[in-house]
Amino acid sequence: MILPKSTRLTSDQLAEITAIVAEFGCKIQPIVGAMRSIYAIVGDERDELMINRLEGLDYVDRIDRIQSPFKLMDKRSDLASHRIKIGGVTLGEELFIIAGACTIDPKNPNYFYETAAAVKEAGAHALRGGVWKPRTNPYSFQGDVKSLDILMEASRRTGLPVDTEVMEEAHIKLALDAGVSTLQVGARNALNYSLLRAIGKAIGERDTVVLLKRSIHMGPLNEFISAAEYIAAFGNPNVILCPRGTTPTLDGFRNHPDESITPLLKEKTWAPVVVDPSHSVGKASYVPSAALAAVAYGADGLCIEAHVEPAKGIGDDPKQALTPEVLKKTITQARQLWAIRRG
Numbered sequence: 125m126i127l128p129k130s131t132r133l134t135s136d137q138l139a140e141i142t143a144i145v146a147e148f149g150c151k152i153q154p155i156v157g158a159m160r161s162i163y164a165i166v167g168d169e170r171d172e173l174m175i176n177r178l179e180g181l182d183y184v185d186r187i188d189r190i191q192s193p194f195k196l197m198d199k200r201s202d203l204a205s206h207r208i209k210i211g212g213v214t215l216g217e218e219l220f221i222i223a224g225a226c227t228i229d230p231k232n233p234n235y236f237y238e239t240a241a242a243v244k245e246a247g248a249h250a251l252r253g254g255v256w257k258p259r260t261n262p263y264s265f266q267g268d269v270k271s272l273d274i275l276m277e278a279s280r281r282t283g284l285p286v287d288t289e290v291m292e293e294a295h296i297k298l299a300l301d302a303g304v305s306t307l308q309v310g311a312r313n314a315l316n317y318s319l320l321r322a323i324g325k326a327i328g329e330r331d332t333v334v335l336l337k338r339s340i341h342m343g344p345l346n347e348f349i350s351a352a353e354y355i356a357a358f359g360n361p362n363v364i365l366c367p368r369g370t371t372p373t374l375d376g377f378r379n380h381p382d383e384s385i386t387p388l389l390k391e392k393t394w395a396p397v398v399v400d401p402s403h404s405v406g407k408a409s410y411v412p413s414a415a416l417a418a419v420a421y422g423a424d425g426l427c428i429e430a431h432v433e434p435a436k437g438i439g440d441d442p443k444q445a446l447t448p449e450v451l452k453k454t455i456t457q458a459r460q461l462w463a464i465r466r467g
C-alpha cells in the first residue's frame with residue numbers, strides 16, 4: 125500500500141508508480157478515502173527492489189507493509205481514519221439506524237409509504253425495503269422490480285436514503301441507476317465472490333455504501349472481513365459489517381444471535397459494525413433486547429425490520445417486524461445506551 129505525501133497523486137505520479145510496479149508484475153488500485161487516497165499494490169508486493177524504488181520517490185510518504193489477510197480493512201491500515209457517511213450522517217458519530225420493511229409488497233405500496241414515514245418519525249436515518257428477496261423456500265415470493273419505484277418514491281417522500289438487497293449483477297445496475305445509496309449483500313450471498321466482485325467494480329468510483337451481512341456459512345471472523353476487503357479492493361472502502369445471526373443452535377431463535385462478535389470485529393477492523401437483530405432472533409418480541417445487546421457490545425448501528433401493520437406485511441414482516449411504537453422506544457433506549465457506552 126503506497127501512502128502519498130499529499131492527499132492524492134497527480135496523474136503523472138500515478139503513471140510513474142504504475143509503470144514501476146508493472147515491471148514486477150503488479151498493478152495499482154487507487155482507494156479513495158474521505159481524507160486521502162491510498163494506492164494498493166495488487167500482486168506480490170514483497171519484492172524489496174520494487175519497494176525501494178517506490179520509497180525513493182519524493183512524493184511517496186511511505187509504503188505500508190502490514191501483514192494481514194485484509195490489508196485495507198485492517199485496523200492498522202492507513203484507511204482506519206476513513207469514515208463512512210450515509211445521507212449526511214457519519215457512522216461512528218451517532219448510533220446509525222436503518223429501519224423498514226423486510227419486503228416491499230408491490231400490490232400494496234401504501235403500507236411501505238406509511239412504514240417509511242413511521243420509521244422516519246421513530247428516528248431512523250435510513251430506510252430499508254426488500255425489492256428482490258432471497259427466500260428459504262424457492263416458491264415463496266422473490267420480489268418484483270416494481271418495488272424499486274416504490275422504494276425510491278418512499279425515499280423522495282421522506283428524504284431518507286435507502287438500503288436494498290441485490291442478488292445478481294442486473295440488480296446492481298438497476299439499484300444504482302434508481303439512486304439506492306446502500307446495497308445490501310444478504311447472508312446467502314456474502315460468500316458469492318462473483319457478486320461481491322461485480323458490486324466492487326460497479327461502485328469503485330461512487331460513494332455508494334455496502335451493508336455486508338455475515339453468512340451463516342462463514343467460520344473465522346477473517347472470512348467476514350476478507351469478503352469486505354474483496355469489495356473495497358475495487359476502489360470504494362465504504363463497506364459496513366452486519367452480523368445477523370449464524371447457524372441456529374438454540375431451540376427458539378431463528379438464528380444464533382451473534383451480536384457478541386462486535387468487539388472482536390472492532391479489534392481487527394476499522395469497518396463500522398451495524399447489527400441486524402431482526403434476522404438473528406427472528407421474532408418481534410425478542411428484537412428490542414437483541415438490539416440493546418448489540419449496542420452494549422459496541423455496535424455502531426442497527427438494521428431493524430419494521431412495518432406499520434406487521435400482520436399485513438409479506439416476507440419476514442409478520443414474524444419479525446416491529447410496530448412503529450416499539451421501534452421508536454427501541455431506538456430511544458438504544459441511543460441512551462450508546463451514550464452511556466461512550467461515557
Ligand code: PEP
Pocket residue numbers: 226254258309310311312337368400403440
Ligand atoms: C433481509 O434483510 O430481509 C434478509 C433476507 O436478510 P439476511 O440476508 O440476513 O437473511
Ligand code: MN
Pocket residue numbers: 226227403429439440
Ligand atoms: Mn427479512
